[in-house]
Amino acid sequence: MRSLYSLLNCEESASTSEIKSAYFGFIRRHHPDKQRQQESETSSTDDVIVGDQEEGNDLVKIAKVAWETLRDRESRSVYDNWLREQRLRQTVLVSDEVAADNLDEDEPFHACRCGGDYPISKEDLSRMVDDIIIPCASCSLFLRITRSNT
Ligand SMILES: [Zn+2]
Numbered sequence: 001m002r003s004l005y006s007l008l009n010c011e012e013s014a015s016t017s018e019i020k021s022a023y024f025g026f027i028r029r030h031h032p033d034k035q036r037q038q039e040s041e042t043s044s045t046d047d048v049i050v051g052d053q054e055e056g057n058d059l060v061k062i063a064k065v066a067w068e069t070l071r072d073r074e075s076r077s078v079y080d081n082w083l084r085e086q087r088l089r090q091t092v093l094v095s096d097e098v099a100a101d102n103l104d105e106d107e108p109f110h111a112c113r114c115g116g117d118y119p120i121s122k123e124d125l126s127r128m129v130d131d132i133i134i135p136c137a138s139c140s141l142f143l144r145i146t147r148s149n150t
Pocket of ligand 1: 112113114115116117136137138139140141
């Protein structure tokens with residue numbers, strides 16, 4: 001799975017200043033304003049540009065979360081634990097799947113077939129770069145949340 005580190009293109013052992021320069025490098029490459037500039041300089045088709053721009057916006061949003069999370073030692077260690085947990089779950093058998101776009105960002109909720117539900121937090125959604133896996137609170141089933149456009 002991709003992490004906030006791999007999104008910014010830096011090592012997981014990177015120092016805060018290395019993460020900072022990786023973040024600003026990322027913003028320079030992906031910022032929608034820059035893409036609009038390139039758009040007016042080149043004359044490619046509209047369809048392609050719109051798609052690129054939407055994805056660019058989304059990734060820039062996650063990159064901002066990445067920088068806010070990883071610049072602080074405490075929130076970085078919380079994230080590192082979360083990431084470790086996510087990696088351990090990559091091998092579990094997933095019984096249900098939902099797209100992040102179909103969840104309410106303010107009140108993410110998904111019911112499990114056991115009658116319980118998957119405890120999804122806003123943080124889970126904000127820090128996901130690609131798919132994440134969440135266990136049911138009441139049984140042993142797992143839910144995969146997918147991000148369609150990365
Ligand atoms: Zn359940």
